[in-house]
Amino acid sequence: MAEQGLLIVISGPSGAGKGTICSRMMESEPELRYSISATxxxxxxxEVDGENYFFLEREEFVSMRETGGFLEWAEVYGNFYGTPRKNVELMLNQGYDIILEIDIQGALQIKEKFPEGVFIFIEPPSLKELETRITKRGTDSKDVIARRMQEASKELKYVTEYDxxxxxxxxxxxxxxxxxxxxAEKCRPQRKRLTLTNEVMGK
Amino acid sequence: MAEQGLLIVISGPSGAGKGTICSRMMESEPELRYSISATxxxxxxxEVDGENYFFLEREEFVSMRETGGFLEWAEVYGNFYGTPRKNVELMLNQGYDIILEIDIQGALQIKEKFPEGVFIFIEPPSLKELETRITKRGTDSKDVIARRMQEASKELKYVTEYDxxxxxxxxxxxxxxxxxxxxAEKCRPQRKRLTLTNEVMGK
Known part of the structure; x- marks a missing residue:
């Protein structure tokens, strides 16, 4: 049986580059799996169900949520989004590593329910550079940029919660x-099947 | 000022290949420093003083030991050996990473005094392979090989004490x-100077 896979949580403020890093990881590590959200x-x-998202009816989502079916969830503009626990656990048990890109609130929820995950905070090199990146996207108004920057400043304080x-x-x-x-995380004794140690300990 | 260097402790049973790994690391990482023992x-x-070892008189060693001057020490065939704390701390403060090859007893002593070190256990692939390696050295009698193997079996139990x-x-x-x-260890928030986080927190 394969060793348990890793849940790698890539998080950080908007504009830090979480998405780009995840894409690069997916490109270069064919064994890596991407966690698919429900919405x-x-x-x-x-968009394809089970590929881009798991598309759920509102009642299905709520009922899954009530029964602990999500590692994290959030409401954005009236829609629910969440990370289905079962799917993640299934892939981890099969030995696949899963990468999950998520904002800080989501990451902190996951950490509570799944502390054995690997929590990585992606930090922009400076606040100035972050502002440049958000501005360059060209999708946000000045007000939105200002709000995102304020948000980022708050979020940077959570870096110490991460591994x-x-x-x-x-x-x-x-x-x-x-x-x-x-x-490195795959070399942690608590994650490895310590075959040799078990052998000498007669387990 | 540079960030604090890492104390990398390479440990494991005799014959696991600690020494070879350390040599390779030293060859390929010119910035890495090797911790010099006192004896x-x-x-x-x-042999050159301050290069192969720090050669000390017995009284000097004992007096250093009494005043907490060693991260670990041991007596082997009537001679004392130890890792001088001051020298290690000086290099770490200058931002150098230090690699230290040591047996398990020594590593556990260091862990107690310097828990912020990075403790790596080098494990042989199997007990059979370990015996082959020890035998191949050709330096040990059958009795000594048997004792080393027994020792290794005991030592493998300590793997869970390592990072x-x-x-x-x-x-x-x-x-x-x-x-x-x-x-990876250089990415730990508790080891990094969190310039950006301190900035937003007004520190």
Whole structure:
């Protein structure tokens, strides 16, 4: 039987580059699985159920939530979003590592329910650089940018709740660091099947 | 000022390959420093004080030991050996990472006095392979080999006291793992100077 996979939680303020790092990881590590969220929002054109999202009816979502079916959930603009626990646990038990990109509130919820996850905070190199990145996206108004910056300032305080902090200054370096963290975490005695130690202890 | 360096403690049973891994690390990481032990045994031909060992008189050693001058010490065949604390702390404060190869008793002593070290247990792939390696050295009699094997069996139980366990099956893989552990440990929030977080918290 394979060793249990790792749940790798990639989190951090909006604009820190979580998404880009996750995409790069998925590209270079074919064994890695991406956690698929559930949502009550209707599918957009081209979106496939069980691939982009698990699309649920509101009642289904609520009932799953009440029975502890989510590692985390949130309501955004009237729609529910959540990480289904069962699917994650199934893949981990099969030995797959799962990467999960999520905001800080979500990560802290997961940490409470699944502390054996590997919690990585992606940090922008500076507040100035963060503002540049958010502005460059060109999707947000000045007001929204100001609010995102204020949000980020608050969120940076949560870095100490995480197992690791990776500064996303150079993308290649950041991705290499995330990969090293995964290699290192797989060497933790509490995660490994200690065959040899069990042998000498007659287990 | 540089961030504090890491004290990387490479430990494990005799024959697991600690020494080879340390040599490879030293070869490939020029910034890495090797911790130099102190000893009361007389220098052998060609040995240089402060390079191979710090050679101390017995009284000097004992007085240093009484005043907490060693991270660990042991008596072997009537001679004292120890890891001078001051020298290690000086290099760490200058931002150098230090690698230290040591047996399990020594590592556990260091862990007590310096828990912020990174404790890596080097494990042989199997007991059979360990016996082959010890036998191949050709330096030990059958009796000594049997004793070493018995010792190793006892020592393998201590793996859970370590932060990491690296199986030394393939040397290249083992060295890469040790390197990844170092990269990962440098991403720990408690080890980093959290400039950005301090900035937003007005520190």
């Amino acid at each position: 009550t929002r209707p599918p957009r054109k081209g 690791y902090v990776v500064v996303n200054d150079c993308l290649e370096v950041a991705v290499t660091r995330v990969k090293s963290i995964i290699v | 009361t045994r007389p220098p052998r031909k060609g 990491y366990v690296v199986v030394n099956d393939c040397l290249e893989v083992a060295v890469t793992r040790v390197k990844s552990i170092i990269v």
